[in-house]
Amino acid sequence: MTTDAPAKLPHAHGKPERLRHRRDFIRASKLGLRVNAPGFSIQTVPQAPEAPLAPYQNPPRFGFTVTKKVAGAVGRNRIRRRLKEALRAGGRLGAQAGQDYVVIARRETLTASFADLILHMTESFTRLKSRAGAQGSRKQKDGHSAR
RNA sequence: CCAGUCGGCUGGAUGGCCGCUGCCGUAAGGCAGAGGAAAGUCCGGGCUCCACGGAGACACGGCGCCGGAUAAGGUCCGGCGGGGGAGACCCCAGGGAAAGCGCCACAGAAAGUAAACCGCCGCUGAUGCGGUAAGGGUGAAAGGGUGCGGUAAGAGCGCACCGCUGGGUCGGCGACGUCCCAGGCAUGGCAAGCCCCGCCGGGAGCAAGACCGAAUAGGGGCGACGCUGGCGGCGCUAGCCGCCUAGCCUGUUUCCGGGUAGUCGCCCGGGUUGGUCGCCAGAGGCGGUCGGCGACGAUCGUCCCAGAGGAAUGGCCGUCACGCGGAGUUCAGCUUGCUGAGCUGCGCCAUACAGAACCCGGCUUAUAGGCCGACUGGCGCU
Numbered sequence: 001m002t003t004d005a006p007a008k009l010p011h012a013h014g015k016p017e018r019l020r021h022r023r024d025f026i027r028a029s030k031l032g033l034r035v036n037a038p039g040f041s042i043q044t045v046p047q048a049p050e051a052p053l054a055p056y057q058n059p060p061r062f063g064f065t066v067t068k069k070v071a072g073a074v075g076r077n078r079i080r081r082r083l084k085e086a087l088r089a090g091g092r093l094g095a096q097a098g099q100d101y102v103v104i105a106r107r108e109t110l111t112a113s114f115a116d117l118i119l120h121m122t123e124s125f126t127r128l129k130s131r132a133g134a135q136g137s138r139k140q141k142d143g144h145s146a147r
Numbered sequence: 148c149c150a151g152u153c154g155g156c157u158g159g160a161u162g163g164c165c166g167c168u169g170c171c172g173u174a175a176g177g178c179a180g181a182g183g184a185a186a187g188u189c190c191g192g193g194c195u196c197c198a199c200g201g202a203g204a205c206a207c208g209g210c211g212c213c214g215g216a217u218a219a220g221g222u223c224c225g226g227c228g229g230g231g232g233a234g235a236c237c238c239c240a241g242g243g244a245a246a247g248c249g250c251c252a253c254a255g256a257a258a259g260u261a262a263a264c265c266g267c268c269g270c271u272g273a274u275g276c277g278g279u280a281a282g283g284g285u286g287a288a289a290g291g292g293u294g295c296g297g298u299a300a301g302a303g304c305g306c307a308c309c310g311c312u313g314g315g316u317c318g319g320c321g322a323c324g325u326c327c328c329a330g331g332c333a334u335g336g337c338a339a340g341c342c343c344c345g346c347c348g349g350g351a352g353c354a355a356g357a358c359c360g361a362a363u364a365g366g367g368g369c370g371a372c373g374c375u376g377g378c379g380g381c382g383c384u385a386g387c388c389g390c391c392u393a394g395c396c397u398g399u400u401u402c403c404g405g406g407u408a409g410u411c412g413c414c415c416g417g418g419u420u421g422g423u424c425g426c427c428a429g430a431g432g433c434g435g436u437c438g439g440c441g442a443c444g445a446u447c448g449u450c451c452c453a454g455a456g457g458a459a460u461g462g463c464c465g466u467c468a469c470g471c472g473g474a475g476u477u478c479a480g481c482u483u484g485c486u487g488a489g490c491u492g493c494g495c496c497a498u499a500c501a502g503a504a505c506c507c508g509g510c511u512u513a514u515a516g517g518c519c520g521a522c523u524g525g526c527g528c529u
Contacts, residue, residue, distance in 0.1 A: 020457060021420090063457070073186090073502055078461090081167095085462040088166065114463060 019063030019100060028063070028102040035127050037120040039108035040083075044101045044128050060095040062087060063102045070107050079105045082117065090118050095125050 019025060032045035047061065064083055066076040083103055087095075095101060109117065 077502065081461055
C-alpha cells in the first residue's frame with residue numbers, strides 16, 4: 001500500500017465525494033484560492049489534516065453553492081445536477097487529490113451548453129493547480145529562510 | 148353557429164448511451180422513484196415531548212344566520228334572509244346600533260333631543276313677523292314611500308296599500324315564512340371604531356422525541372432527616388411551641404392548596420461530531436353495490452404506490468406530437484385584394500407554474516397549451 005503509485009486514486013470514476021458540512025464550506029471560502037470562470041467561481045483549499053488517509057491518497061471533494069438569488073428551487077437543483085454530472089462524466093476534470101473544492105454557481109450555469117461547462121471547469125482546475133503550486137513553493141521558501 | 152354562466156380533467160409521448168437513491172437477490176440482475184399545486188405556512192387534526200390541584204374574577208386570542216357532513220375545522224353540502232343580473236347564475240365579516248361612548252370628510256340652512264337657504268301661505272304701505280316641510284338645491288346618506296282627501300299653504304293631520312314596531316294563528320327540527328289584529332311611526336348609517344352578547348381555546352413542535360455511542364466538564368434519580376428571617380413563651384443547653392413577615396414556579400389576581408431551598412446514604416454514568424429509529428400500509432388508491440337531494444356513509448373486491456438527509460428521482464442526444472413565425476398551393480366567401488379552411492416544405496421552441504423533507508383534511512396563491520360536460524340567451528335549419 002505504501003509503495004503504490006499516487007496516480008491510482010481510489011474512486012477515480014463513479015460518484016464524486018461531496019462536502020457535507022457547513023464548516024468545510026466556510027473553511028474553503030476563508031482560506032481558499034479562488035478563480036472565476038464564465039458562469040461560476042471555484043474555491044479550493046487543502047483538506048483538513050485529520051483526514052483518515054494521507055493527502056495525496058484522498059480523492060478530491062466537491063461542494064456546490066447555489067444561492068437563492070440565482071434561481072428558484074427547481075433551477076438551483078438543475079444547476080447542482082449539471083455540475084455534478086460534469087464532474088462525473090469528465091472524470092474529475094483535473095481536480096487535485098487531497099483538495100476540497102467549492103463551486104459557486106451563477107445564473108448562466110443553468111443555460112450554458114454542457115460542452116462549454118466542462119471546458120470552463122477543466123480550465124479553472126488547471127489554473128488553480130498552477131497557482132496552488134506557486135503559492136505552496138513560496139511558502140516553503142519562506143519557512144526555510146525563517147529557520 | 149355565436150355570446151355567456153358553472154363545473155371537471157390533463158399538465159407532452161417514445162427510444163438510445165451514461166448515472167443516482169431505496170428494496171429484493173449469493174451473484175448476474177430485477178423492480179420502484181416528485182406535484183396539482185410538492186409552494187405560501189393561513190386554519191384543522193394525527194403523532195411526540197413538556198406543563199398540568201380546585202373554585203371565582205380578570206385579561207388575551209379566535210369564531211359568529213340555520214340544519215347537516217366530518218377525526219376536526221375558519222372546510223364542504225343543503226337551506227334561510229338580503230343585494231345584483233334579461234337569464235343560466237353570482238355576491239354577502241349575514242349576532243347586537245330602543246347598554247353605553249365615539250365618528251359621519253367636502254358640500255349643505257340642517258348630519259341626529261332636528262333645522263329653515265330658495266320657495267309656498269297669512270298679516271303688513273314697506274322693512275319685517277308668523278305658519279309650513281309639498282317643491283328646488285347640497286350630499287354617500289335629509290327624519291318612512293305612493294296615491295287620495297284635507298288645508299290659507301302644508302303636514303300621518305285623516306284614509307287605502309306597501310314598509311316598520313308590538314301581539315297572536317298556522318307551517319317548519321330550525322334560520323324563517325304565511326295570515327290576522329293593533330299602533331300613526333317612535334327606531335338614519337358605521338360594530339373590517341371602542342364595545343356588548345354567545346360559543347371555543349394549555350405550550351412547543353420531527354431541529355418533536357427515543358436508542359447506540361471516544362474524550363472533557365460534573366449531572367441525574369431514589370430514600371431518610373431537615374426547612375428563610377423577626378418577636379414572644381418554655382427550657383441549663385440541645386431544642387420545642389405560637390404569632391408575624393418574605394422569594395421563585397403554576398397567563399394575571401384572590402382564596403384554599405402544592406412544589407422549590409440543606410445534609411447524608413445508595414444507585415444510574417453523562418452525550419458534541421457520527422450512526423440507528425421516528426420514516427411511510429395510510430382518516431390510503433382504484434372499481435362495484437346499497438343508502439342519502441347532496442357533502443358523505445356502509446359494504447364487497449382489488450392494488451402496494453418516493454422515502455432523500457449540503458438532501459436521490461438526473462445529464463446528454465435522437466424521433467414524433469402540440470404550438471409559433473413565414474412561404475407555396477387548392478378551395479370557399481365576397482367589400483377584387485383581403486379573410487377563413489385544408490394540404491406540402493422550411494425555421495424556431497423542445498415547454499407553463501414549479502421540486503417531496505413526519506403524515507393527513509382544507510384554504511389561498513401561481514400556471515403555457517389542450518380536452519370534456521351541464522345549463523342560459525340569440526340566430527339559422529327541420
